[in-house]
Amino acid sequence: MGQKFQFTAKYFDTSGTPVDNPNLIWTVSPPDALTIDDNGFATATKDGLATIQVSIVTALGTTISAKTSFPVREVVTVITETATMTTDSGTTTTTSDTNTSTIDSSTATSTLTDTSTTTTRVSDTSTSTSDPDSTTNTSTTTEVEEVVVTETATMTTDSGTTTTTTTTTTTTTDPDSTTSTSTPTVDDDVVVTAPQSYQGTIQTTSSYKLTGSYEYGLNDAGQLVLDIAGNYEASTALPGLYVYLSNNPNSTSGSYEIGEVTVFNGAHSYTLPSSVDISDYKYILYWFKPFNVKVGDSTIF
Amino acid sequence: MQKQFLLLVCLFFLGITFGTAQWTQKKGTGYYKLGAWFLEANQHYTDKGLLDPNATRGIFVTSLYGRHGITDKITLVGYIPFTRVYQNEQIFTSGNPGQPGEAVNSFGDIDLAVEVQILKRPKWVLATSLTLGIPSGNNTGGSDGSYQTGDGEFNQILKVLVGTSFKIAKHSFYAKGSVGVNNRSNGYSDEIRLGFETGSQVFKNKFLLLVRLNTILSFYNGSLSAENSNGSIFANNVEVTNLGGEINYFLTKKWSASFGYSIPLSGKNIYKAPALAGGIAYKL
Numbered sequence: 001m002g003q004k005f006q007f008t009a010k011y012f013d014t015s016g017t018p019v020d021n022p023n024l025i026w027t028v029s030p031p032d033a034l035t036i037d038d039n040g041f042a043t044a045t046k047d048g049l050a051t052i053q054v055s056i057v058t059a060l061g062t063t064i065s066a067k068t069s070f071p072v073r074e075v076v077t078v079i080t081e082t083a084t085m086t087t088d089s090g091t092t093t094t095t096s097d098t099n100t101s102t103i104d105s106s107t108a109t110s111t112l113t114d115t116s117t118t119t120t121r122v123s124d125t126s127t128s129t130s131d132p133d134s135t136t137n138t139s140t141t142t143e144v145e146e147v148v149v150t151e152t153a154t155m156t157t158d159s160g161t162t163t164t165t166t167t168t169t170t171t172t173t174d175p176d177s178t179t180s181t182s183t184p185t186v187d188d189d190v191v192v193t194a195p196q197s198y199q200g201t202i203q204t205t206s207s208y209k210l211t212g213s214y215e216y217g218l219n220d221a222g223q224l225v226l227d228i229a230g231n232y233e234a235s236t237a238l239p240g241l242y243v244y245l246s247n248n249p250n251s252t253s254g255s256y257e258i259g260e261v262t263v264f265n266g267a268h269s270y271t272l273p274s275s276v277d278i279s280d281y282k283y284i285l286y287w288f289k290p291f292n293v294k295v296g297d298s299t300i301f
Numbered sequence: 302m303q304k305q306f307l308l309l310v311c312l313f314f315l316g317i318t319f320g321t322a323q324w325t326q327k328k329g330t331g332y333y334k335l336g337a338w339f340l341e342a343n344q345h346y347t348d349k350g351l352l353d354p355n356a357t358r359g360i361f362v363t364s365l366y367g368r369h370g371i372t373d374k375i376t377l378v379g380y381i382p383f384t385r386v387y388q389n390e391q392i393f394t395s396g397n398p399g400q401p402g403e404a405v406n407s408f409g410d411i412d413l414a415v416e417v418q419i420l421k422r423p424k425w426v427l428a429t430s431l432t433l434g435i436p437s438g439n440n441t442g443g444s445d446g447s448y449q450t451g452d453g454e455f456n457q458i459l460k461v462l463v464g465t466s467f468k469i470a471k472h473s474f475y476a477k478g479s480v481g482v483n484n485r486s487n488g489y490s491d492e493i494r495l496g497f498e499t500g501s502q503v504f505k506n507k508f509l510l511l512v513r514l515n516t517i518l519s520f521y522n523g524s525l526s527a528e529n530s531n532g533s534i535f536a537n538n539v540e541v542t543n544l545g546g547e548i549n550y551f552l553t554k555k556w557s558a559s560f561g562y563s564i565p566l567s568g569k570n571i572y573k574a575p576a577l578a579g580g581i582a583y584k585l
Contacts, residue, residue, distance in 0.1 A: 290445055
């Protein structure tokens with residue numbers, strides 16, 4: 001029997017709205033440290049440090065994840081000691097001491113330089129009964145050990161998204177039981193927050209001149225805008241040059257066509273419809289439509 | 302763009318046809334040719350003179366060329382092309398969206414010219430010509446306007462031509478050169494046109510072999526570009542140096558067949574591809 005944990009995670013979309021029934025993927029490292037089902041219910045299968053990672057594949061095909069590490073124990077140790085002492089007067093004294101321990105580690109670590117704190121509180125309760133009429137004196141000692149582990153895992157994805165998971169695990173020994181249940185509570189769910197804007201540089205991928213900086217994000221009116229900076233320059237020898245948003249740096253397949261390029265020098269902007277979200281597309285493409293070839297691009301995130 | 306390109310290639314092949322003609326026709330004589338030329342290009346010279354890829358496009362031109370002497374010193378010249386511009390359907394296995402095939406067939410820009418003999422000496426000839434490029438082609442062909450068979454503008458090309466004959470090892474050769482200015486309208490840049498050609502008849506005068514080098518340089522004084530919504534590829538400032546050769550076989554004294562090959566050596570805003578030409582000519 002091993003420690004049991006219930007992990008939960010929530011996935012928020014870029015507008016901050018929690019997504020119902022996200023298709024969460026739980027993984028364990030090392031694989032033999034825990035077993036975990038699709039609902040996040042885990043059981044320790046060995047002693048040591050385990051890492052739980054929860055991932056989700058977004059609609060864009062990108063994977064975001066958060067993980068946390070903590071010590072686990074497979075077997076709950078139950079120690080019962082009985083001592084019998086016989087006095088010189090012939091009195092026999094029997095002492096029974098039962099100690100059930102689940103987590104005896106005073107530290108917990110978390111990958112990705114997580115913060116981890118562990119507090120241990122031990123309370124002893126001793127009761128002693130003495131019957132003057134009896135020759136037997138019984139003394140019982142109960143030791144309660146409570147371990148509280150708070151872990152915060154922070155991970156930054158390639159897209160700049162920060163995912164934070166805070167997990168508090170409280171474990172209390174139960175001297176009357178040979179089992180111990182440890183249930184972590186997730187204080188802060190997996191939160192995905194997309195940046196409000198991106199900055200980058202358009203670069204040529206051809207022999208045609210194409211360069212310039214841009215900012216891609218929401219304006220004051222809440223509209224998604226691609227703002228091309230004043231240092232932008234493009235060859236005027238390319239009638240039929242179009243600009244796209246795409247998730248493939250080398251293809252306009254599945255892309256959003258912003259429109260034909262009509263400005264070849266200086267600042268200008270493209271206002272995108274509300275149907276386009278800032279995280280929908282990863283690349284800006286400049287495509288020479290008549291020849292069906294890419295002229296330039298930029299990676300948004 | 303393409304229209305411009307077409308114009309240039311037409312002129313190059315006009316040069317080929319000229320190669321078998323006299324400087325000027327004598328009165329009542331003429332030279333008439335049914336010809337065709339073809340190219341398919343999957344790369345082009347950019348505005349910086351570098352090579353970039355493009356969707357493969359083809360051009361096939363069937364043409365009638367004729368020159369007729371109305372006096373001993375004045376020759377009228379006409380060139381009527383019928384042009385097919387096409388692009389085959391593109392299919393990619395990489396997931397990149399292809400493009401459907403497309404083609405446009407129409408008359409191209411017609412050229413009408415008059416040649417005037419200025420001086421004639423036993424070893425050399427000096428002449429001049431004025432060519433008018435009639436915008437009879439389609440300059441907005443195809444779904445995106447890039448399948449053009451004409452440039453939509455009126456060209457006026459004024460040339461000075463010098464020719465000479467000479468011998469090397471008792472073998473007769475001819476050589477001629479030309480310098481011209483193309484005054485273009487509708488915002489296109491004017492151009493300088495340079496040409497050189499030399500050739501000789503061989504195998505008991507049954508064959509005429511010639512090589513030709515033509516260059517077009519732009520004045521870069523036009524206003525058309527993608528910036529002002531000119532919808533054509535290679536809209537302006539086209540430059541090219543083209544090297545070609547031609548074999549003419551004289552079937553009879555009046556009939557001949559020709560095969561030509563030319564390739565651009567350098568250029569800007571023009572396809573990079575060899576062109577093949579052939580034709581049947583009749584000398585009156």
